[in-house]
Amino acid sequence: MKFLKVTLITILVLSATAVTAAAQHSQGDGHDHGHEHDMEQMQQLDSDAISHSESLHQVPTTWINQNSDTVQIKDFAGQPLIVVMFYGKCTETCPMLIQRTWKLYSSLSEETQGKLNVLAVSFDYKNDTPDALKEYAEYEQLDLPGWHFVTADQTDIRQLATLLGVQYRERSDGHFDHSNLITILDNYGNISRRIEGIIGDLDEDIHFIESLTR
Amino acid sequence: MNLQAQTQEYKIDGMTFGMPEAEVYTEDYDGPPVVGEYVTMLPNLKPLDYEGNKHHEIRLDTFTQEIEVADGVRFRAWTFGGMVPGPVIHVKEGDKITFTMKNRSDEMVTITKPGLDASDYLDQITENNYMDAKPSIMPMPHSMDFHSGTVAKDDKWRTIAPGETIKFDWVANYAGTYIYHCGTPSVLMHTAMGQHGVVVVSPKDGYETDDRVDEEYVVVQSEYYLKKGAGDLYQYDFEGAQTNQPSHVVFNGHQTILHDQPLTANAGERVRIHFSNNGPSGTSSFHVIGAIFDRVWLEGHPFNEMRGMQTVLLGASSSATIDFIVPEEGKYTLIDHEFSDAEKGATGTLKAGPKQ
Amino acid sequence: MKLSFNTYHKLTAILGILLAIQLPVLHAQDHAIMIPEGSFHSVLPEIVGEPHQVDAFKLDETAVTNREYLEFLKENPEWQRSSIPSLYAGSDYLRHWKDDLNPENEESLNRPVTRVSWFAANAYCGWQGGRLPSLNEWEYAAQAMDFDSNLEANRFSSNLIGWYSAVDTKVKSDVGSTGIENRYGVEDLFGLIMEWVEDFKPPIADDISLDCGTVGRMQGDASVYSYAMSIRYITRMSFKPTSSTGMLGFRCAYDLNSNKMEI
Numbered sequence: 102m103k104f105l106k107v108t109l110i111t112i113l114v115l116s117a118t119a120v121t122a123a124a125q126h127s128q129g130d131g132h133d134h135g136h137e138h139d140m141e142q143m144q145q146l147d148s149d150a151i152s153h154s155e156s157l158h159q160v161p162t163t164w165i166n167q168n169s170d171t172v173q174i175k176d177f178a179g180q181p182l183i184v185v186m187f188y189g190k191c192t193e194t195c196p197m198l199i200q201r202t203w204k205l206y207s208s209l210s211e212e213t214q215g216k217l218n219v220l221a222v223s224f225d226y227k228n229d230t231p232d233a234l235k236e237y238a239e240y241e242q243l244d245l246p247g248w249h250f251v252t253a254d255q256t257d258i259r260q261l262a263t264l265l266g267v268q269y270r271e272r273s274d275g276h277f278d279h280s281n282l283i284t285i286l287d288n289y290g291n292i293s294r295r296i297e298g299i300i301g302d303l304d305e306d307i308h309f310i311e312s313l314t315r
Numbered sequence: 316m317n318l319q320a321q322t323q324e325y326k327i328d329g330m331t332f333g334m335p336e337a338e339v340y341t342e343d344y345d346g347p348p349v350v351g352e353y354v355t356m357l358p359n360l361k362p363l364d365y366e367g368n369k370h371h372e373i374r375l376d377t378f379t380q381e382i383e384v385a386d387g388v389r390f391r392a393w394t395f396g397g398m399v400p401g402p403v404i405h406v407k408e409g410d411k412i413t414f415t416m417k418n419r420s421d422e423m424v425t426i427t428k429p430g431l432d433a434s435d436y437l438d439q440i441t442e443n444n445y446m447d448a449k450p451s452i453m454p455m456p457h458s459m460d461f462h463s464g465t466v467a468k469d470d471k472w473r474t475i476a477p478g479e480t481i482k483f484d485w486v487a488n489y490a491g492t493y494i495y496h497c498g499t500p501s502v503l504m505h506t507a508m509g510q511h512g513v514v515v516v517s518p519k520d521g522y523e524t525d526d527r528v529d530e531e532y533v534v535v536q537s538e539y540y541l542k543k544g545a546g547d548l549y550q551y552d553f554e555g556a557q558t559n560q561p562s563h564v565v566f567n568g569h570q571t572i573l574h575d576q577p578l579t580a581n582a583g584e585r586v587r588i589h590f591s592n593n594g595p596s597g598t599s600s601f602h603v604i605g606a607i608f609d610r611v612w613l614e615g616h617p618f619n620e621m622r623g624m625q626t627v628l629l630g631a632s633s634s635a636t637i638d639f640i641v642p643e644e645g646k647y648t649l650i651d652h653e654f655s656d657a658e659k660g661a662t663g664t665l666k667a668g669p670k671q
Numbered sequence: 672m673k674l675s676f677n678t679y680h681k682l683t684a685i686l687g688i689l690l691a692i693q694l695p696v697l698h699a700q701d702h703a704i705m706i707p708e709g710s711f712h713s714v715l716p717e718i719v720g721e722p723h724q725v726d727a728f729k730l731d732e733t734a735v736t737n738r739e740y741l742e743f744l745k746e747n748p749e750w751q752r753s754s755i756p757s758l759y760a761g762s763d764y765l766r767h768w769k770d771d772l773n774p775e776n777e778e779s780l781n782r783p784v785t786r787v788s789w790f791a792a793n794a795y796c797g798w799q800g801g802r803l804p805s806l807n808e809w810e811y812a813a814q815a816m817d818f819d820s821n822l823e824a825n826r827f828s829s830n831l832i833g834w835y836s837a838v839d840t841k842v843k844s845d846v847g848s849t850g851i852e853n854r855y856g857v858e859d860l861f862g863l864i865m866e867w868v869e870d871f872k873p874p875i876a877d878d879i880s881l882d883c884g885t886v887g888r889m890q891g892d893a894s895v896y897s898y899a900m901s902i903r904y905i906t907r908m909s910f911k912p913t914s915s916t917g918m919l920g921f922r923c924a925y926d927l928n929s930n931k932m933e934i
Contacts, residue, residue: 154756154757154758155757155758156758157758159756159758160758161749254797255797255802256793256794256796256797256802256803257797259793259802259803259869259870260790260793260794263789263790263793263912264758264912268870268872268873268874269870269874270805270806270870270873270874271805273723273724273725273726278873278874279874280874341761341762341913343762390837391836391837421763421916421917421918452917453836453837453838453918454916454917454918454919455906456905456906456909456910474909475909476909476910476911476914477914477916478761478763478914478915478916479911479914499905499909500885500886500901500905501886501898501901501902501905502886503886504832504836504902508836542833544833544837548837550833550836550837551832551833551836551837552833553829553832553833553895553898554829557898
């Protein structure tokens with residue numbers, strides 16, 4: 102009898118833990134015990150300087166990508182990161198914005214491509230699930246190593262957009278009005294270049310990114 | 316902000332254009348809210364004691380102050396520098412000004428601290444706090460628009476949130492007396508709440524009568540739209556503002572100040588008044604009872620000289636530099652001859668002593 | 672296998688604690704009010720002349736109080752005043768609190784929390800299993816007021832403008848104290864504080880560039896209410912996400928369906 106009780110309790114405890122962990126993840130729980138360990142990776146900045154800095158490595162959000170892997174911006178410490186915001190159902194400007202991101206990426210040398218990642222964040226947390234993002238990435242032929250099409254909680258997505266300076270609003274028809282922006286984070290996670298709009302020459306931006314990886 | 320690279324300085328007709336982009340930043344500044352060598356409290360104007368042009372560093376912070384505008388009438392005004400109208404800035408045609416403003420509307424700012432030593436303005440208020448100004452808080456976005464500056468308004472006159480600071484350059488390309496005011500919508504509300512003042516830009520070659528002027532003053536006309544609030548204080552009367560029905564029309568921000576503290580001169584002297592109608596909405600038919608204006612330079616530009624005027628009609632944000640001779644010992648009344656304005660307070664006194 | 676009495680209790684205790692952690696989420700939903708779907712007239716309409724449609728959602732009955740925000744800070748110390756990164760807040764963040772976990776005083780516990788940046792408000796609402804209300808949701812809820820007559824409505828709006836010109840921040844009031852309720856029982860959308868919304872700077876803000884013409888542009892139906900509304904829009908649009916003032920707080924909204932992700 103006692104064995105049964107113990108088993109039941111253990112099962113309850115374990116499932117409660119799992120539910121809580123899931124809830125905390127989806128709420129974008131900020132308290133990351135791994136924080137200290139990751140700081141050691143960034144030898145040139147001490148933790149004090151980081152908390153006074155504008156580095157997006159401080160953003161604790163756990164993003165889920167098209168392969169259902171978890172990703173945090175600080176995982177890319179020590180490398181530049183290209184960030185772009187879009188949504189899957191978009192037929193107006195997002196296709197051009199994503200292609201522009203590809204143009205930027207593919208114009209870099211192979212060596213540089215290997216040294217950076219692309220984080221494409223969807224506004225549409227309801228529809229752009231990891232599976233939908235996988236379909237999207239494959240359709241765009243951008244399901245490549247280093248390319249992360251991601252989703253997270255509504256408040257996490259809004260927080261990132263606010264940090265980057267991207268405005269977006271869900272319309273009554275389920276589509277989004279949004280500004281178009283490609284952001285380059287440097288090795289320290291600071292916003293170091295903003296490429297607005299969907300037209301225009303990218304030469305200077307390409308040179309800039311190359312210079313970051315030298 | 317998508318500014319093209321047109322921020323290279325260039326000259327046309329000897330005037331300088333093309334100022335760098337404004338800087339907006341956050342800074343924990345809690346020093347004197349008004350800084351500048353030639354910045355004074357109305358009706359005073361500090362003489363320019365330098366040859367050629369000068370580069371001025373001027374700060375006017377914007378913040379809330381509870382002030383008296385008429386007997387028994389106090390309200391929580393939005394101000395530049397703590398008074399309404401704000402401080403008088405004096406520069407010369409061709410001077411460059413680096414201007415800094417912090418939006419301190421969420422801070423208690425005291426303007427009557429002795430020994431702040433940053434501008435004559437603060438010393439003058441400490442000695443003569445005629446609005447009985449007291450610190451107050453009302454966090455709002457604000458901006459600055461200098462009519463005397465020629466710049467892109469979406470850059471330099473941009474709105475900043477409480478706690479932010481803006482810094483930019485402008486060049487006084489034209490002589491005259493120019494309003495400055497807050498450009499954040501609703502501009503009617505922000506101006507009516509007190510955010511306005513004047514810059515006097517003296518012409519580089521002066522006016523013809525300069526060596527004969529004995530007294531020089533600055534007088535600003537403006538309206539208040541106030542109604543009684545829940546407590547002792549008055550508050551903004553939105554309907555009055557919308558329908559152009561001010562509760563008070565005043566000179567130098569207070570209904571009776573130019574009677575309580577009259578301008579002074581002596582018989583036979585030439586008095587110069589830089590007069591501005593800051594509005595926000597009214598017109599002024601400015602006259603001095605007992606005198607005729609010997610010279611009137613419209614908008615204060617030496618080229619726009621009129622002679623022998625009894626009354627000068629000025630629209631909102633218009634000004635004139637006026638010379639008149641004080642004929643006899645006695646009293647003269649400055650007045651907006653539109654009597655519905657005069658009876659709401661648009662009058663003042665010049666007291667003349669005997670001929671020296 | 673025999674387990675000792677102590678271990679049995681420990682396991683129960685752990686289970687209890689884990690369940691208790693779930694409570695903030697449950698608590699928040701209790702005090703949120705269902706706002707049914709509908710439409711409202713915005714001063715920044717998507718289509719000129721057309722009202723905005725808003726789906727049903729839940730909105731906090733009152734603004735978030737100091738007491739509630741304190742709980743958030745206890746569980747999320749990285750949001751405390753001395754630890755918060757400059758990325759998320761300026762130096763005015765909670766400057767009126769005595770220290771990290773000490774609001775002004777006992778009396779302030781039921782007052783709306785103020786001097787919190789947008790990032791802090793956003794994080795709090797995420798922690799509660801919700802989010803900030805969108806601009807449209809907030810304005811829709813605010814516009815859902817019942818007045819006995821047009822005259823009364825105008826008088827209300829006129830007083831609102833007076834309030835926007837000179838709220839006395841020395842008079843501090845508890846949530847619920849204004850006595851102003853919308854049709855569904857949401858309290859103090861006016862008269863207490865300005866509130867953060869999710870998208871306080873909508874895409875159109877860049878085009879408007881906040882100039883003198885902005886107020887004119889926003890006078891859709893030329894009513895006193897539009898005028899008051901436009902002051903609110905303009906003030907919100909001038910903030911930065913790290914801004915905080917003594918008159919700016921927030922409340923949270925929740926989707927009718929949970930927004931939690933399935934992992």
